[in-house]
Amino acid sequence: xxxxxPHPLRLLLPALAVLVAGCSDDAAERRRALGDAPGFADLMxxxxxxxxxxxxxxxxxxxxxxRGAGDRNGPGLFGxxxxxxxxxxxxxxxxxxxxxxGGTWTPERMDxxxxxxxxxxxxxxxxxxxxxxxxxxxxxxxxxxx
Ligand code: HEC
Numbered sequence: 422x423x424x425x426x427p428h429p430l431r432l433l434l435p436a437l438a439v440l441v442a443g444c445s446d447d448a449a450e451r452r453r454a455l456g457d458a459p460g461f462a463d464l465m466x467x468x469x470x471x472x473x474x475x476x477x478x479x480x481x482x483x484x485x486x487x488r489g490a491g492d493r494n495g496p497g498l499f500g501x502x503x504x505x506x507x508x509x510x511x512x513x514x515x516x517x518x519x520x521x522x523g524g525t526w527t528p529e530r531m532d533x534x535x536x537x538x539x540x541x542x543x544x545x546x547x548x549x550x551x552x553x554x555x556x557x558x559x560x561x562x563x564x565x566x567x
Contacts, residue, residue: 448472452556461532464559473564476557483549486565495547502526502566518544528562535561 451467477486483495491497496510506522507515519542524530533541535558537551552558 468559468563470563473560476561516546518542531562
């Protein structure tokens with residue numbers, strides 16, 4: 422009698438391959454190609470929105486990103502790029518500090534904000550130490566732009 426049931430490993434291996442591909446990324450390769458002190462435009466040119474989506478895990482305790490998902494400890498971030506600073510959520514109680522900044526969320530300003538929120542906006546209630554890595558920030562901004 423011929424057994425047609427695949428060995429359990431035959432089923433598991435493709436799933437593992439997908440998992441590994443999803444976790445590994447080419448960040449190290451991109452860093453090498455970018456060299457020392459790359460400019461913001463160069464970083465954005467090679468930015469990886471998928472990896473940015475995974476990095477959004479650092480924000481997700483306080484922010485949602487889906488349309489209509491609302492506020493948490495921080496305002497909902499769906500469609501935040503290009504929106505007025507301190508204006509992405511109608512219901513959220515923004516600090517005076519953030520409301521006083523003015524202007525809109527350009528990629529450049531988002532880069533400064535995510536690098537060190539309390540340095541860009543002293544008095545902000547976003548108690549997040551910041552993302553020191555420029556490529557991490559570029560990837561995250563590419564994700565926010567999607
Ligand atoms: C510990 C909670 C917390 C974490 C973590 C956090 N934030 Fe925030 N975020 C806030 C709060 C609170 C505000 C409102 C700040 C204010 O009013 O001063 C805010 C505001 C913002 C705004 C301004 C939105 C607008 O309407 O102008 C952006 C953009 C933002 N956060 C992005 C991020 C991203 C991206 C991350 C992850 C890298 C992150 N935040 C991590 C709490 C957090």
